[in-house]
Amino acid sequence: MRTTIGYTVESIGYVVGGQGLVSFASQALFGTEWGWMHKVVDLPSTAYLGIVAVGLALIVGGMKTRKPPEHRAAA
Numbered sequence: 001m002r003t004t005i006g007y008t009v010e011s012i013g014y015v016v017g018g019q020g021l022v023s024f025a026s027q028a029l030f031g032t033e034w035g036w037m038h039k040v041v042d043l044p045s046t047a048y049l050g051i052v053a054v055g056l057a058l059i060v061g062g063m064k065t066r067k068p069p070e071h072r073a074a075a
Helices: 002-030 047-064
Strands: none
Touching: 002 047
């Protein structure tokens, strides 16, 4: 179960971080809103960098909770 949770948290981190990055770039560079993050929360463009940091923290946390692969004995 621990491996599954690590992969799940990491996957959520990739989605959250990616959406934060897309939202920041779209507002800061193009003045439009891309992705789905702006439908959930209405934040200034710099606050989306915090969302990217949360995504990175989830990725790192997921990687640290992974269980190392078990080594099998040679036959």
